[in-house]
Amino acid sequence: MRPLSGSILSICSVIVLSTAAMAHPHVFVDGGVDFIMSDDSTLEALLVTWVYDEFETLYDLSSRGIDLPADGILTDADRDTIRAAYSVWPDDFDGSAHLTINGEKIDMAWPSDLDVDLIDGRLQLVFRRKLPVPIDLVETAFYESTYFFAFQITNPPTFIGSGVCDALVIPYTADAQSAEAQQNLAMLGREETPGTANVGKLFADRINVTCG
Amino acid sequence: MRIAIAILALLVGLWIIWSGLPTFPEIVNWAAMQQRAFQIDMARAVRAIQVGEAGSWLALMAAAGAYGIVHAAGPGHGKYLIGGMGFASSVSAARMLSLAIVSSLAQAVWAVVLVYGGFWLFQLSAARMTSLAEDWLAPASYLAIGAIGAVLAVRGARILWHRVVPRPRNLWLGVRNDPGCCEHHTVSPAQIAALTTRRDAIALVTSIAMRPCTGAIFLLAIAWQLDIRLAGFFAVLTMGLGTAILTSAVALSTVTMRRFTLFSTGRFGVATLVLPVIQILAGAAILSISLSFLMRALA
Numbered sequence: 001m002r003p004l005s006g007s008i009l010s011i012c013s014v015i016v017l018s019t020a021a022m023a024h025p026h027v028f029v030d031g032g033v034d035f036i037m038s039d040d041s042t043l044e045a046l047l048v049t050w051v052y053d054e055f056e057t058l059y060d061l062s063s064r065g066i067d068l069p070a071d072g073i074l075t076d077a078d079r080d081t082i083r084a085a086y087s088v089w090p091d092d093f094d095g096s097a098h099l100t101i102n103g104e105k106i107d108m109a110w111p112s113d114l115d116v117d118l119i120d121g122r123l124q125l126v127f128r129r130k131l132p133v134p135i136d137l138v139e140t141a142f143y144e145s146t147y148f149f150a151f152q153i154t155n156p157p158t159f160i161g162s163g164v165c166d167a168l169v170i171p172y173t174a175d176a177q178s179a180e181a182q183q184n185l186a187m188l189g190r191e192e193t194p195g196t197a198n199v200g201k202l203f204a205d206r207i208n209v210t211c212g
Numbered sequence: 213m214r215i216a217i218a219i220l221a222l223l224v225g226l227w228i229i230w231s232g233l234p235t236f237p238e239i240v241n242w243a244a245m246q247q248r249a250f251q252i253d254m255a256r257a258v259r260a261i262q263v264g265e266a267g268s269w270l271a272l273m274a275a276a277g278a279y280g281i282v283h284a285a286g287p288g289h290g291k292y293l294i295g296g297m298g299f300a301s302s303v304s305a306a307r308m309l310s311l312a313i314v315s316s317l318a319q320a321v322w323a324v325v326l327v328y329g330g331f332w333l334f335q336l337s338a339a340r341m342t343s344l345a346e347d348w349l350a351p352a353s354y355l356a357i358g359a360i361g362a363v364l365a366v367r368g369a370r371i372l373w374h375r376v377v378p379r380p381r382n383l384w385l386g387v388r389n390d391p392g393c394c395e396h397h398t399v400s401p402a403q404i405a406a407l408t409t410r411r412d413a414i415a416l417v418t419s420i421a422m423r424p425c426t427g428a429i430f431l432l433a434i435a436w437q438l439d440i441r442l443a444g445f446f447a448v449l450t451m452g453l454g455t456a457i458l459t460s461a462v463a464l465s466t467v468t469m470r471r472f473t474l475f476s477t478g479r480f481g482v483a484t485l486v487l488p489v490i491q492i493l494a495g496a497a498i499l500s501i502s503l504s505f506l507m508r509a510l511a
Contacts, residue, residue, distance in 0.1 A: 028248055053248070054255035059430045062437035063338035070263055121259060 027056055032155030033207065037162035038134055041211060045130040046099070046108070049155055057123040074118050082116045086125060099131075107132060153205040165211040172205050218476035222490065225299040225469035226497060239285060246282035247427070250275050254431060254447070261440050269443060276431065276447040280316075280454020283427055290315060290420030292501050293357045294459050297416065298466035300364055300494035302487065305467045311413060312459040315420040320452025323424035324445050327432035338433035342426060346509075349423045354506040356419035361498025368491025375485055427451065 034047040052060060061068050064085055066078050074082075089111070099106040111127040118124070157167040253275035260268030284291065294315070298308045326345070330336040336344075428448045435444020470490065477486045 053252050054259075055251035055430070058255050058258060058434045058438075059338070062434045065437065067438055068259065068262070121255070 028053060028152065030152050030154040032153045032157055034155075034158045034160060035162075035165070035167075035209070036128070036160045037165070040162045040164045042134045043131060044134045044161075045128045047160070048111070048127055048129060050125045051119065051154070052123045052125075054121050057118070057121060060123055068118075068121070072118055072121060074116065079116045082123075083114050086111075086114055086116075099129075153207065157207050157209075165209055167207050167209050169205060169207050218473050218486070221469050221473040221476060222493075225466055225473060225490070226493060243282050243286035247279060247286070250279035250282060251427070254279060255434075258431075258434060258438065258440065258443075261443050262438055269446075272443060272447050273450045276451040277454040279427060280451035280456075281458050283425060283451075284316075284455035284458035290353075290357060291459055291462050293360060293416065293420060293498055295462045295466045296361065296364070296494040296498040298463040299470045300368070300487075300491040302470075303467075305464055308463040308467050309460050311416060312463040313453075313456040315417040316452045316456035316459055317449065318417050318421035319424060319455070320428060320448050322421050323428040324432060324448055326424055327429055328436060328441065328445075331433075331436050338429070341429055341433065345424050345426065345429060351506055351509045353419060353423035354502045354509060356415070356422065358499050358502030358506065360415060360419055361495045361500075361502060363495070365492045365495025365499065368488040368495060372485065372488040372492070375488065425451070425455070 030051040030053075031049040033049070035043055036045040036047055038044045058068055061078075061082075064081055066074075066081060069075070069078075099108055108129040108131055111129060113128045115126040116123070117126075153169050153171070156169065159165045159167070254272060257268055257272035257275050261272060294308070294312050297303070297311075303311075327341055330341050330344075428451055431447055431451070432444050435441050435447070470487075473490065474486055
């Protein structure tokens, strides 16, 4: 039996693409993170899921010249168009997930293996962030920086390839620090980048992982 | 006591000018959450129109109107300009109301012209359209609104100057007995009512309307792509009526606060000095808010 190892995964918003109103965040994304394990303690990749809301979906598809099909099923050509659009990420996109172990940042590969789907009129994107070197899943933290998109964990995390780990989602709760940050963010226009680095981290939903 | 009420009224008036601005993140965040919900309603209504469901037009108009109201509760739509003008000019409530409504509707129509025109004539992409609005039209709007604030403050200062600085006297007859003297030196209430001229009204409406709301741009982009363009047009007009409800509320409440302030100070015989002071304060507030938005937009 392996000793209990605690892991904290915190996931925040962010990317830089589109949407309404002043003040960050601009786009709300539901979704979650699953863990692809090569054995009971080794993390190989993260499987990140984004689900846009119905309006963002309509806008995203419209802006790429795609009519949302009445039957709710994307054609292969539509999928290719969307995949192609999401294969080029803006310079300031940091991958929507950062991974750290004992406070040290672990590099992950750029999003790959992108799957595109329509689920009840909502655009779902699923992609992998592979780890160049598989790691022992010890202490990890995900965060992202600019809070243009607000990311919320709505899908319970699962472990693919291993059954010994447990995950507990801890939703974001407001505190003094995030309230202050929110005040500053409210001042920002759409195209501005927040002055505070990693501000999205303050609004993170977290996942506590225990393996053993 | 009355002077305390007057000061309170003045502060409340200035507060209304600032309300909905990022000074009150709670309002901004609440508005953002509501907008999100109504956007989803709009999306569902758009899909219902696509498949020809009964009542889907009504659903879209309702969602767009509601979106307009909560969207206007957040920053933007020139609320602080409308509020500042309502507070600082001696324009009637009815006229202020019509200015608020006309500027909201003009903004909606301009969004339609820009988006449909841009798609039709120039085959612009939705992303280009949004950046045109945010990178060029928003700063231009801040600049224009700021200029109006500056003009308001300068007018207030000039009126105040004329009132406190002794006028040239006719030594023989005294000012009161010489109807031909000084009339053109004194500033009549009509001149204080800065917005009564057509030129002023057009400047106010244009400064607000030139920046289309991003929510309207998105909805129009969707409507264009899905070929439900008439529905998109009416939905954005309804959205404009929704924003007009909120800007009208701001206009009316600031007109009321101004009356209250003037009424409270009336007994001290200083009322004639109060309005120009309010104009300077409100003009300065409008200018400083615009400049802070402008600097952020250009940074």
